[in-house]
Amino acid sequence: MYSSKIYLDKKKYEENIRFIKKIIGEKTIISSVVKGNAYGHGIKEMILLAEESGINHFSVFSQDEAYKVKKYSTKNSTIMIMGVLSLKKINWVISNDIEFFVFNFKRLKEALKTSKKLNKKIKIHIEVETGLNRTGFSEKELPELFKIIQKNKEYITIKGICTHFAGAESIANYYRIKKQNNRFKKYLEEFDKANIKYELTHAACSAAAVTMPNTRRNLVRIGIMQYGFWPSDETRMFYLTKKQKKKDPLQPILSWESEIMSIKHVKAGEYIGYGDYYLAKEDMTIGTVPIGYAQGYGRQLSNNSWIMVNDEIAEVIGVINMNLFQINISGLENVNIGDRVILIGQENNKEIRFASFSDKKSSLNYEILTRIPEELPREIINK
Numbered sequence: 001m002y003s004s005k006i007y008l009d010k011k012k013y014e015e016n017i018r019f020i021k022k023i024i025g026e027k028t029i030i031s032s033v034v035k036g037n038a039y040g041h042g043i044k045e046m047i048l049l050a051e052e053s054g055i056n057h058f059s060v061f062s063q064d065e066a067y068k069v070k071k072y073s074t075k076n077s078t079i080m081i082m083g084v085l086s087l088k089k090i091n092w093v094i095s096n097d098i099e100f101f102v103f104n105f106k107r108l109k110e111a112l113k114t115s116k117k118l119n120k121k122i123k124i125h126i127e128v129e130t131g132l133n134r135t136g137f138s139e140k141e142l143p144e145l146f147k148i149i150q151k152n153k154e155y156i157t158i159k160g161i162c163t164h165f166a167g168a169e170s171i172a173n174y175y176r177i178k179k180q181n182n183r184f185k186k187y188l189e190e191f192d193k194a195n196i197k198y199e200l201t202h203a204a205c206s207a208a209a210v211t212m213p214n215t216r217r218n219l220v221r222i223g224i225m226q227y228g229f230w231p232s233d234e235t236r237m238f239y240l241t242k243k244q245k246k247k248d249p250l251q252p253i254l255s256w257e258s259e260i261m262s263i264k265h266v267k268a269g270e271y272i273g274y275g276d277y278y279l280a281k282e283d284m285t286i287g288t289v290p291i292g293y294a295q296g297y298g299r300q301l302s303n304n305s306w307i308m309v310n311d312e313i314a315e316v317i318g319v320i321n322m323n324l325f326q327i328n329i330s331g332l333e334n335v336n337i338g339d340r341v342i343l344i345g346q347e348n349n350k351e352i353r354f355a356s357f358s359d360k361k362s363s364l365n366y367e368i369l370t371r372i373p374e375e376l377p378r379e380i381i382n383k
């Protein structure tokens with residue numbers, strides 16, 4: 001018995017993809033980023049949804065995620081590993097034509113060894129260091145890199161040259177990103193000068209794809225936006241202001257639902273829940289919802305969140321417990337035990353999404369979504 005359930009809306013997903021395509025143009029490939037259990041949405045359901053909506057390129061962080069995409073894909077989509085790769089499992093990766101980032105010599109050499117053993121070409125994306133200072137080859141490593149590539153030409157297909165930006169969702173990072181983009185162009189010139197052939201170049205995540213047109217190139221790696229969330233309020237405002245739009249074109253596809261487990265009346269002057277997080281200033285009616293930080297509803301949402309009950313908004317009060325939290329239902333008509341509540345989602349033009357919470361850093365969306373437990377039941381609606 002699960003205390004909550006996830007629904008994924010196919011129509012909304014298709015509309016989000018249509019919107020993203022409108023921004024980036026029909027020629028740019030969308031790589032759907034499904035790391036972190038598809039940002040908590042569920043990798044299995046998302047692969048199904050995305051492939052039915054015409055997506056056939058997926059980015060994952062690790063090879064165990066690649067394994068899942070491969071398992072659930074019915075359209076033989078391209079799979080690209082951006083992060084970890086156990087050298088012990090590289091056999092599987094290469095023999096299944098999984099593409100992967102290469103950002104150091106160790107990985108390249110190991111991959112080549114296996115490639116020769118299997119007599120199968122590796123399909124790689126060479127990641128270059130442009131200023132995030134996380135992973136990627138630097139300028140001074142290029143001569144050696146080029147030498148290895150030239151020497152092993154018949155074992156390597158360079159699918160792409162790529163980089164990643166250091167926080168494109170915030171205007172405060174604008175100059176850093178711009179510098180990164182320029183440095184990326186210089187790298188590409190070096191590859192061209194050395195006559196190293198590659199198929200694609202890519203750098204943009206959701207935020208860069210919206211706010212910096214010249215980062216879009218042949219492929220964009222789109223995570224958060226396909227799920228219907230903006231990377232940040234700044235990105236949303238940038239788009240809405242520039243296009244003079246009032247209506248938000250993105251719609252969260254996920255709704256997370258549970259039900260009221262208990263109802264109680266509390267007298268003015270009493271504290272509600274653990275400690276002194278919430279003091280009832282008047283007589284109140286409160287409801288308990290069987291979800292807590294163990295289910296990913298984090299403590300940062302204590303006294304700082306809203307959910308929907310029978311079409312009305314109810315405030316979360318007190319501290320989030322391990323498996324429970326409480327809401328204020330004073331004044332709401334006719335709320336009963338067992339009534340459905342919506343933690344994220346939309347109904348009758350009312351909407352609950354984490355982006356509307358008070359956290360200015362907005363990384364909250366990414367964090368809360370990816371913490372939604374993998375084992376919760378999920379269902380695709382509007383099929």
Ligand SMILES: *Cc1c(COP(=O)(O)O)cnc(C)c1O
Nearest residue numbers: 033082164205206221222223224
């Ligand atoms: C997660 C990730 C993305 C996607 O970022 P969003 O902001 O969710 O679009 C793109 N590229 C890399 C390398 C990533 O790790």
